[in-house]
Amino acid sequence: MQKTFVRIENLTKRYGEVEALRDISLDIKQGELFGIIGPDGAGKTTLMRILVTLILPDSGEAAINGREVVKDWKYLRKHIGYMPGTFSLYEDLTIEENLHFFATIFGTTKEENYDLIKEIYEHIEPFKDRKAGQLSGGMKQKLALSCALIHRPDFLVLDEPTTGIDAVSRVELWEMLGKLKDEGLTILVSTPYMDEAELCDRVAFLQDGVITEVNAPDTIKKEFDQPLYAMNSKDNYELLMGLRKMDMVRSAFLFGENIHVVTNHSYGEEELQKAVLEEAGIRANIRPIHAGIEDCFMSRMMD
């Protein structure tokens, strides 16, 4: 078993009336690619900002590699790489100037740690004299990642890195994270996209400031024990509305071309088809399926 790298115990943070984090406890192992999945406003950013020493928790403790975030912030700031949710580099400086600036204030140079950022930086190097403000979303992200890595941190924290960038850049970013993990880096990444959970070693599901589940994506999928069906018809919207009115249906969500339906008991396909035809008046194609990670989280959110 790998050793615990990040230890979070009973962390609480409130903003006035709002409890952003309620008694959060979590362990992240060394070398792990750990995901925090949760809807907007769940407390993902608050948790990350506490870990990177930007804000103080109201109570509870967190330590990274044995260093307390409240006491040892000076040490930690030298050894953490953080990429905030919004682009936070200097838009009026060029790619190269941004990288140079962040390298120098960490007391290092671009050349010294170039091997770590090489694969990422190569994508944007042809544009190194372009100002950061004129880059596309994906390129900005690569620059931000390069700047977060330039001082060779032990722990990389990325707050919703894939929000607002195109599908290709998303895939590229996850590939890069995978490679960085192979370099031995411990990575914490948050995302509102449930499908990205499968790319992590383990994920925590955070909702309303509470962690409802921590596990490997495969385990989460295996543990899903409710009957699940994929349905479709000529008019999926009408079918969805009809299904949601039925007593035997616990939940129904549209996933691409299909509606994923959780029922209260296990039914045969024909039995179900008949019931849908009788109660909703729609002829639907029905087949039982295995749960994806999204089904698991959707059903968590319903609880």
Added chain:
Amino acid sequence: MRTILFILQKEFLQIIRNKLILGMLFLMPVVQLIILGHAADYEIRHINLLILDQDHSTVSGDLVHHFKASKYFDLLPAANKYEEGLEQMQRGEADIILEIPLGLERELNRGESAEVHLTADAINGVKAGLGTKYASRIIYDYNVERGRAAGGQIITPIDLRYSNWYNPKMNYATFMVPGILVLLLTLVGAFLASINIVREKEMGTIEQLNVTPIKKYQFIIGKLFPFLVIGLMELTIGLVIGKLIFHIQYQGSLVIVYSFAVLYLIAVLGLGLLISTLSDTQQQAMFIAWFFLVVFILMGGLFTPIDSMPLWAQKLTLLNPIRYFIEVVRMVLLKGSNWMDVRWHFRSIFIAGLILNGLAVWNYRKTA
């Protein structure tokens, strides 16, 4: 120490790249000095005078002639009734009405005293005050002249002659330019510096900086120092313009002026830092900076002499850094004052700098 250098390098790069700021930095002193230096003038001319001559006599004609000869008054076409004159004043066309009543000549010839009546539009207090003063003077002069001509005994009051020292020709540019220089430096320190710091907050870049090992004092120095340099550049540009365009002879030592400017800029940069800790957006910073600047400028002695303020206001100006700089610049540049003459100012601005920077740093630690 090296970290500060890297921050400074970044700051200068950003400032140089900001065309608007750069343009402002060089255009502002040129435009402001040239326009204000020529236009700002305390002497009131072109006072619109309406004369209601109901006497239509030789004496009244003479008096009107005296007004015509004055460089201060522009005569409006004569009116016949006082109400007509008031209407013109209501419309803002007439500033002062001089009413010469019927029988002026007759009464004077009889050796009696006669009266003329001045009505001033006091919406513009300065114009009304100075206008009636000029008018009284003209009437008085006319009286004296008439008396002499008649060979009568005139009790001439003490003859007042005056000369303007340090600015013999009463050149207002000489008077204004040093003041405007001070405003420019204040603008750089309080305005630009605070906006520059708040920009990091607004853009979110401070977030990225805060997770680096940069210490707060390094950040503050890195942010403020460039504006100290820019401020001194502005001062230099301004002094050159004063010399080349306004031909002001600088009497005193420029070393004193620059030394004071450094202390002054440190104080004003402290104000800028304080403003930046109070605001989250550049817009907020602008508004707060405006609030301070307007009060400081109006109470700084540039437009209204501090000596003519009520006592409580005079006391209040002791807190105003602009006041000290304007005085020092005028004293040293125009009068040639030496170190001893301005030591009180040096002490005051030093204390102001301590207080402002102390407050700013204290508030900065609290918020960030």
